[in-house]
Amino acid sequence: MIAAHGIHKSFAGNPVLKGVDLSVEPGESCAIIGGSGSGKTVLIKCLLGLLKPDSGSSTPLNMDDVGVLFQGGALFDSMTIWENVAFRPLQQGMDRTAARALAQAKLERVGLDADVAPMMPAELSGGMQKRAALARALASDPKLLVFDEPTTGLDPVRASKINRLIREIVVETGATALTITHDMTSVQAIADTVAMLHQGRIHWRGATSELTSSKDAVLRNFLNGDEGEG
């Protein structure tokens, strides 16, 4: 479903991606790991068409089939939570009553009460905002789910809850999932497979279960926390 070939991307002459090749099969849940600054977010933005790669190609995605959970949630702060969740259906002409009902169902799915629906994003805690953003990503039953650092900024308890929720949703919907993270707890909880981005390329690719047994020195350093800023 997702295939990228030779993606290169530089910023002000500094190469971030130096020829990334990656393929993710339909229904696969793949985590992209790597140190801070290794280009994980840049890679995802290139795949989503939010950034134009300098060279290389990737499967064109139909945005109607994609749901994205951004690192900070990226909820629209001038709208209520239910309007955020039902943003795409509303834009596509869905009746407001039906859109609100859909939003409440999605909010319920991610563990948020109905009384959250009329609130503004600023009135929610970080964890609740993440859940609301997840509900928005799920609103149109996407075939591809992208999670950018889903547990950043959350305490371990909330992070664990979000990880479990994401795993449940991925299994339940059968969607392909792409998760960017440097949190190995998230990787273990969410992903079937792992791709490690290092020095602008995919350095290691394998099953999540192979992570701990791998002898790859760079991967081992990363897992042991020995790698510097990537």
Next chain:
Amino acid sequence: MTAFLSAVGRASLAFLARIGRVTLFIFAVLRAMVTPPFYLRDVVKTIWSAGYLSLPLIGLTTLFAGGALALQIFDGGARFSASEVMPQIVAIGMVRELGPVLVGLMISARVTSSFAAEIATMRVSEQIDALKTLSTDAMQYLIAPRVLGTTLIAPVLVAVGDIIGIMGGYLIATTRLGFNPASYLQNTVDFLEPLDIISSLVKGGVFGLIAALMGCYFGMNAGRGAAGVGQATKSAVVAASILILGANFILTEAFFSK
């Protein structure tokens, strides 16, 4: 010397590149304005927030400016026995110049800054990226309604500013300088020509367009973090103010140069 020339060259290239980016942005906005879907509710929202809610600021600014202008012209005109033509000069000064320029600058202060800060915040918090992933074109959804709404409402604000400015002059003239109220108004109405009013409204539209475009352009191109938002807001207001004053000169030349 080489270093100096090199610095001048770099600055010139950066300036030309900026002009190129702004031009492309303007074309993209124009295309978004004529391409469905149209977000008319957001146009009305902009007319409300940029127009109606700006009225107190516009009213106070032009009222004080009109009053001060009346005092200055009465005092200055006395030096060559021309104090009696004060109503006519206040009218022409307000309608042709002060009204549109003050309203343009007030829109730049209130609307440009608000657009730039709001859009820049959306940029740095990935809300613009989120819009794209939700199959929504940010140019159509965010920018076109703001530019269209501000351009449509700015001439109305200028008309209101012109009237209140003239009223400011009238109040000073009739309460402090001994002018007859009826003849003051008669002189004002008789002296103004249709071209004065047309030029004022056209200037309003152009200034509204500039103010909205600059706010949206700098917001969409904001750098990272709070500093990026602050820089975008400052640059937008400065650019809009300078361009409004430049456009005022060009339009004055176009309308009244003989």
